[in-house]
Amino acid sequence: MTAIAAEYPRARRASLMRNRRWALVTSYFFLILFAIFFLTPPYYMIVTSLKSDAEVAHLATNPWIIANGITLEQYRLLFAESDFLIYFKNTVIVTLCVVAITMVVSILAAFSLSRMRFWGSGILATGIFLTYLIPDTLLFIPLFQIVRGLGLLNSYWSMVLVYPTLTVPFCTWIMIGYFQSIPKELDEAALIDGAGHIQMLLKIFIPVALPGIIAATIFAFTVSWAAFVYPIAFLFSADQQVLTVGTVTSLIKADVYKWGMLMAGALVAAAPPLVIYAFLMDYYIAGLTAGATKG
Amino acid sequence: MVDIARQYPGQLAKPAIRSHAGLRRLVRRRSTIGFLMCLPLLVIVAGLIIYPALYSIYLAMLNKAQTRFVGLGNFSYLLSRDTFWMVIEQSAIFALSAVFFKALIGLVTAHLVNNLPSKGQRKWRGMLLVPWVIPLALSTLGWWWLFDPTHSAFNWIIKGFGGAEIPWLSDPYWARLSVILVNVWYGAPFFLIMYLAALKSVPEQLYEAAAIDGANAWQRFVHITLPMMRNIIAITVLFSLIVTFANFDIVQIMTAGGPRNMTHVFATYAFLLGIRSGDLPLGAAVSLFMFPILAVSAVFILRGVRKRAREIG
Numbered sequence: 001m002t003a004i005a006a007e008y009p010r011a012r013r014a015s016l017m018r019n020r021r022w023a024l025v026t027s028y029f030f031l032i033l034f035a036i037f038f039l040t041p042p043y044y045m046i047v048t049s050l051k052s053d054a055e056v057a058h059l060a061t062n063p064w065i066i067a068n069g070i071t072l073e074q075y076r077l078l079f080a081e082s083d084f085l086i087y088f089k090n091t092v093i094v095t096l097c098v099v100a101i102t103m104v105v106s107i108l109a110a111f112s113l114s115r116m117r118f119w120g121s122g123i124l125a126t127g128i129f130l131t132y133l134i135p136d137t138l139l140f141i142p143l144f145q146i147v148r149g150l151g152l153l154n155s156y157w158s159m160v161l162v163y164p165t166l167t168v169p170f171c172t173w174i175m176i177g178y179f180q181s182i183p184k185e186l187d188e189a190a191l192i193d194g195a196g197h198i199q200m201l202l203k204i205f206i207p208v209a210l211p212g213i214i215a216a217t218i219f220a221f222t223v224s225w226a227a228f229v230y231p232i233a234f235l236f237s238a239d240q241q242v243l244t245v246g247t248v249t250s251l252i253k254a255d256v257y258k259w260g261m262l263m264a265g266a267l268v269a270a271a272p273p274l275v276i277y278a279f280l281m282d283y284y285i286a287g288l289t290a291g292a293t294k295g
Numbered sequence: 296m297v298d299i300a301r302q303y304p305g306q307l308a309k310p311a312i313r314s315h316a317g318l319r320r321l322v323r324r325r326s327t328i329g330f331l332m333c334l335p336l337l338v339i340v341a342g343l344i345i346y347p348a349l350y351s352i353y354l355a356m357l358n359k360a361q362t363r364f365v366g367l368g369n370f371s372y373l374l375s376r377d378t379f380w381m382v383i384e385q386s387a388i389f390a391l392s393a394v395f396f397k398a399l400i401g402l403v404t405a406h407l408v409n410n411l412p413s414k415g416q417r418k419w420r421g422m423l424l425v426p427w428v429i430p431l432a433l434s435t436l437g438w439w440w441l442f443d444p445t446h447s448a449f450n451w452i453i454k455g456f457g458g459a460e461i462p463w464l465s466d467p468y469w470a471r472l473s474v475i476l477v478n479v480w481y482g483a484p485f486f487l488i489m490y491l492a493a494l495k496s497v498p499e500q501l502y503e504a505a506a507i508d509g510a511n512a513w514q515r516f517v518h519i520t521l522p523m524m525r526n527i528i529a530i531t532v533l534f535s536l537i538v539t540f541a542n543f544d545i546v547q548i549m550t551a552g553g554p555r556n557m558t559h560v561f562a563t564y565a566f567l568l569g570i571r572s573g574d575l576p577l578g579a580a581v582s583l584f585m586f587p588i589l590a591v592s593a594v595f596i597l598r599g600v601r602k603r604a605r606e607i608g
Contacts (some may be wrong), residue, residue: 027410031419034404038426038480044448045437056446063448100528107549109336116329124333126597133534134595135541138586140374141569141579142347142354165343172336197328226430228544229562233570235303244432259440266433277428281421289492 042267049264056260075268083238084265087246090156091269094199094242095224098163102220103213104169105164110175111201115187125176132169136229139165147234149279156240157230163224171216175285178212179205215287218280222273243269355580359573376505378556379564381586385471389537389546393478397539398532400479401486406516408487409494420491422553427484435548438477439464442549467557470550474558477545482538486531492519493527530599533592540588561585 044063048056050070061067078084112118113125143162144153152158184206190200206213231245238250247265277284358365373379379506408419428432442463450460461475464470497520521528543562546552552559552567559567561584569578 023410023414027407031404031407031411031423034400034407035419035422038423038484041434041437041441041480042425042429043440044436048440059446063446063451074457103338105335108332108550112329112332116325116332118326118329118333121329121333124337125575128336128340130593130597131340133537133589133596134344134348135537135545135562135585135589137350137541137565137584138589139344139347139580141565141575142351143343144570145350145354145575146347164339168336168339169344197325222428222430226432228430228432228547229566232547232565244430248432248436257443259443259446262436263440266436270429273430274425274428277424278421282417285420285488285492289489 038181045263048260049267051260053258053260064192074189074258077258077261078264078268082104082261082265083241083250084268085247087241087243090241090267091225092241094156094163095221097160098167098224099217099220101160101164102167103217106171106175106216107201107206107213109172110179111174111205114176116197128169128172132173136166136227137157140229140233143230144233145210153234154236156231156235156242158234159224159227162230162234163227166223166227167220171220173210174216174290175212177290178209178287182185182208208284211283212287212290214280214283215270218276218284219287225273251281280291323577336533351579351583354576355583357576359576361576365576369577373580373584378559379581381556382449382559382561382564382581384542385558388471389475389478389542389560390536393475393482393539394532394535396475396479397482397486397535398528400483401490401531402528404483404487405494408491413486420488423487426481431481431544432548434481435477436544438473438480439549447565464550465554467554470554470558474545474549477549478539479540481545482535489527489531490524491522497523526599530596533596533599537589537592540585 010274026131047066049062050066050072052068052071052073055066055068109128113121113128136159143165147153147162150158150161152161186204186208188202191205195203226244227242228244228248231242232249235241235245238246241250247269299550310330354361355369356364356366358368404423408416408423408505411419440446444462447460447463449463453459454462463473499520501523502515505519510518529607540560542560543566546558546560546563547566550558552563561581565578565581567578569575569582
């Protein structure tokens with residue numbers, strides 16, 4: 001009797017463990033399938049970029065592997081014989097300016113909206129969220145007319161002007177969330193100590209909300225780096241072009257698709273956001289999902 | 296305030312008045328500073344979002360040379376064209392099916408990652424996020440190369456199994472499928488991270504209680520996970536619906552609307568008419584057709600966000 005009683009829970013525990021292991025194995029199995037689906041294009045891009053033109057064009061060999069040896073020729077061509085570096089430089093200038101503008105504007109606005117009430121501030125906070133929902137594909141035609149009117153058509157400075165429409169609303173929204181989570185007692189303590197508003201922002205809010213600032217900065221960076229609609233509509237000469245449009249349209253010359261070089265260009269262009277994510281992914285995800293899980 | 300105090304010196308206690316006036320000034324100053332700090336934001340939002348949005352309504356009512364007011368002429372012209380109805384149809388198919396599969400794959404992968412021991416979760420999450428991290432225009436270029444008519448690496452595998460080559464981008468229906476596939480590939484990781492964060496916010500005790508009551512995995516999912524995540528799923532789906540409806544990169548790069556205009560969505564058609572053909576008013580009219588669906592989604596998102604905020608307190 002006692003033997004059975006002792007045996008029973010052990011058997012049950014064993015079956016539970018077997019269940020759990022089974023669940024884990026199926027999870028890994030399907031995750032590997034999804035990982036293959038998600039990673040196939042980047043893998044194939046890397047493989048193509050490391051092949052010679054002859055192997056890329058050759059139809060009989062397996063396209064998924066590098067059969068005739070790895071070569072960096074495509075990368076050399078990309079840097080030496082295309083306008084890629086010009087696009088890269090333009091993109092860096094535009095992105096740095098946009099990130100700086102975005103962070104200054106959205107931190108100031110978020111500080112004010114989360115702490116200083118003024119007439120219409122409540123509506124403004126909601127309104128900013130709504131403007132974030134207006135997509136660039138709805139705005140690019142009127143903005144084309146406006147940019148043309150300002151004489152900025154075909155100049156990458158027009159990107160510095162229009163990209164903040166993509167970044168400022170959401171960054172302000174993220175920062176409002178972070179600033180609101182700072183306890184009011186901290187401001188009161190600062191006020192009693194005689195700190196002004198600017199000091200309060202610089203000495204308390206910015207250091208305390210640093211994770212949020214990092215998340216918003218990454219967002220602004222990725223969006224400006226990846227923007228495609230505005231540059232394809234407003235820029236048309238190579239010396240003004242940015243990476244996304246430059247790689248996709250201008251590297252293709254006279255209908256000759258140099259796929260190896262194109263893939264090399266796409267990979268180099270995608271590298272900065274990938275590197276940033278590799279190091280700061282946790283901050284970014286926390287910033288993005290804060291709204292979803294907290295409210 | 297000071298004047299009043301001077302007029303009635305006997306009736307009101309002086310110190311109280313002074314502090315009252317000082318407080319008022321402080322509030323006034325504080326709200327002025329607050330407004331000034333918001334000013335750059337207001338300039339950007341009003342000048343580069345609100346004004347262009349309203350201006351595009353006016354622009355859409357002009358003729359091609361922008362010399363004459365034509366009222367709703369551009370809209371009725373578009374609605375009389377079969378091509379435009381095809382654009383509406385394809386935009387709806389593209390957005391609805393892509394969002395459905397993104398949500399489904401996101402939900403499944405979020406559960407799978409959540410099942411893993413917590414040490415390995417970060418690595419898997421990072422790996423599954425890669426599509427979402429690469430700028431869309433650049434990864435679409437990679438997909439385009441995978442779909443290349445003569446060199447398609449997919450077709451190489453299919454041929455290896457003895458199948459017939461698939462005309463990925465040259466047959467209209469395959470092309471429609473291809474652009475949706477790329478959109479699902481790009482967008483599913485966003486759902487994954489939103490759901491994963493939501494899954495982590497469900498209190499563990501609920502599952503323990505259900506397990507004690509003898510609920511199996513499916514029952515726990517239907518009766519605990521889904522109700523707890525309903526609001527986040529709704530917000531994410533509506534948000535993705537807006538972004539997908541407005542998508543431009545994938546179709547523009549892979550097919551530019553072809554073959555036979557069958558893969559055009561609102562954004563690429565607006566680009567073709569407005570920028571490529573130089574008819575800005577007609578292009579503005581096309582992109583304005585996106586507005587109703589965006590407005591409806593926005594209202595629901597806002598309601599969801601507010602409800603969520605109230606629930607949390």
